[in-house]
Amino acid sequence: MPELPEVETIKRGLQTILIDKAISEVDFDWPKSFPNSKQDTELFLIGSKIIDIERKGKAIIIKLDSDYSLAIHLKMTGQLVYRSEDFSFGAGHPNNSLIGSLPDSSTRVTISFVDGAKLYFNDQRKFGWIRLIANIELPNIDFFKKLGPDALSNSLTSKAFIDRLRRKKNSTIKAAILDQSTLAGVGNIYADEALWYAKIHPATRVVEIPNRKLSKLLEGIKYVMTKSIESGGSSDRNYVNHEGKKGNYLNFAEVFRKNGQPCSRCTTEILKIRVAGRGTHLCPRCQKRAKSDH
DNA sequence: CACTTGACCTGTCCGC
DNA sequence: TGCGGACAGGTCAAGT
Numbered sequence: 001m002p003e004l005p006e007v008e009t010i011k012r013g014l015q016t017i018l019i020d021k022a023i024s025e026v027d028f029d030w031p032k033s034f035p036n037s038k039q040d041t042e043l044f045l046i047g048s049k050i051i052d053i054e055r056k057g058k059a060i061i062i063k064l065d066s067d068y069s070l071a072i073h074l075k076m077t078g079q080l081v082y083r084s085e086d087f088s089f090g091a092g093h094p095n096n097s098l099i100g101s102l103p104d105s106s107t108r109v110t111i112s113f114v115d116g117a118k119l120y121f122n123d124q125r126k127f128g129w130i131r132l133i134a135n136i137e138l139p140n141i142d143f144f145k146k147l148g149p150d151a152l153s154n155s156l157t158s159k160a161f162i163d164r165l166r167r168k169k170n171s172t173i174k175a176a177i178l179d180q181s182t183l184a185g186v187g188n189i190y191a192d193e194a195l196w197y198a199k200i201h202p203a204t205r206v207v208e209i210p211n212r213k214l215s216k217l218l219e220g221i222k223y224v225m226t227k228s229i230e231s232g233g234s235s236d237r238n239y240v241n242h243e244g245k246k247g248n249y250l251n252f253a254e255v256f257r258k259n260g261q262p263c264s265r266c267t268t269e270i271l272k273i274r275v276a277g278r279g280t281h282l283c284p285r286c287q288k289r290a291k292s293d294h
Numbered sequence: 295c296a297c298t299t300g301a302c303c304t305g306t307c308c309g310c
Numbered sequence: 311t312g313c314g315g316a317c318a319g320g321t322c323a324a325g326t
Contacts (some may be wrong), residue, residue, distance in 0.1 A: 003319055032302085058320075075320050077304080106304085125303045127320065143321085171297065180321080189319050256319085277299065279317075 002058055002074035004116035004151055004185030007226050009233035010080055011055045018062070020120070022049045025112040033123060036132045044068040045132055057147050057184030061138070069138060071131045077106075078121065078128030085116030093135055151185035151221055158215045165206055165214055174202035175221060175276035177221070186221060189256045190228075192281045194220035196255045201289040202275045202282055227252075255281040 002010075028034035036045075048066040055061070060080070063068040072080070083102060102120045103110055109121035109130050121130055129155050131141075138144060148164060149156045161183065168176045174195065177186045186194070195202050197220030200213055230254075250257065254264055259272035263283035273280050 006319080074320065075302095100296080123303095124305070125318085127302065168296080178320090187319050191319095223313080250319095278319095 002078060003187035003190055003225075004055075004058060005063035005228035006233040007055055007060060007074065007185075008152075008229050010074075011053055011060055014060070014062075014080065014082065014119075015053045017117075018050045018053065020049060020051075021117065022075075022114040023047065023064075023111060025110075026115045027034075027110040027112075028108060030108050030126060031184050032126060032129060033121065034132075034149045035132050040132055044134075045070075056144060057150060057180055058187070059143065063135070067135050068132055069135055071133050071138065071141070071143075072121070073128050073143065074123070075125070075129075077124040079122045079123070080120060083120065093167055107154070146181045148179075148183045151183045152225060156183060156218070158218055161218045162211055162214045163255050169205065169207035171206055172203045172276055172279070173200055173217070174280060175204050177217070178276060178278070183221075185225070188255065188278050189250075190221065190224050192256050193254060195222075195225040196281075196283060196287060197223060199286050199288075201287045202280045203273075204289055255283065257281065 023045055024047075026034075026045055044066045045064070045068065048064040048068070050062055051065050052063040054059065054063065058073065060072040060074075062072065064070070072078075074080070074193055075263040079099075081099060081102060089101065099122070102118070102122070104122070105118050106122045106124040108123050108126065108128075109119075111119040113119075121128070133141065149160065163175055165173075166184050168179070168182065171179075174191055176182055177191050177194070178188070192202065194217055198213055200209060200217060255270050258270045259281055262268065263270055263286060266283065266285050268283055268285035271282055271284050273282070
């Protein structure tokens with residue numbers, strides 16, 4: 001679930017429940033999911049209190065009162081699931097349809113709080129990670145060092161966006177916006193949706209695209225992400241409250257996983273192709289490769 | 295150097 | 311109901 005809107009939704013959700021909680025214990029057994037030593041956790045994690053939660057691109061940063069933070073990347077299948085001590089699966093509980101009792105077979109890290117609540121980091125494919133890092137070191141770790149401006153930040157103006165994109169002139173536009181050093185937060189869903197919005201073929205080289213269309217693309221990125229956040233992304237909480245695994249956003253996606261269905265603008269059948277090594281969805285009529293555009 | 299591809303993992307779905 | 315292969319909402323290292 002983790003592109004910018006989903007991570008933002010999770011961040012906001014955690015913010016309402018984790019602030020001021022004191023950590024009593026942490027369990028982990030897969031080093032890539034949590035590379036710190038037991039000793040690190042005893043010194044800087046156990047006994048500390050959560051004071052704030054931030055998001056940078058698709059990463060979540062849980063700030064502790066120990067001058068350390070838990071930096072978290074959910075990658076493809078990571079989830080952060082909170083359970084209070086008295087959580088139960090009574091009949092009709094809205095969580096019933098989603099995840100059973102925890103920990104389960106994909107739980108990689110369990111953080112326990114003094115009040116008995118727990119935060120589970122579940123990650124089926126083990127690509128995600130949690131790292132305990134000194135605040136002063138945070139900007140130096142590779143992931144954050146390379147991160148471009150946040151897709152939703154006000155400082156990411158149309159001019160700034162175009163300037164950064166122009167450095168990648170021979171990339172396909174899809175690869176360029178998926179690159180987190182260009183801007184932070186765009187993933188495969190929102191890339192496809194924003195390119196449809198701006199009527200740009202995903203395989204077009206950046207150099208072939210006029211500034212006017214790149215501005216439209218940024219508008220599209222901000223639009224689809226803002227809309228998604230407003231509807232709760234497809235985060236845990238929402239997909240818990242509804243049915244099955246899908247979040248709200250996919251219900252009103254225009255192209256993502258809509259191959260075979262008619263484009264809402266022109267009724268042409270949505271195609272699925274491969275661009276930048278990723279499954280890519282587009283309307284072949286609205287999104288032509290010709291640089292003449294429109 | 296800029297850009298593309300494969301690896302990291304596990305689970306699921308689709309064709310034979 | 312079994313097996314092989316493709317594929318998955320991400321990122322890095324290694325390759326061209």
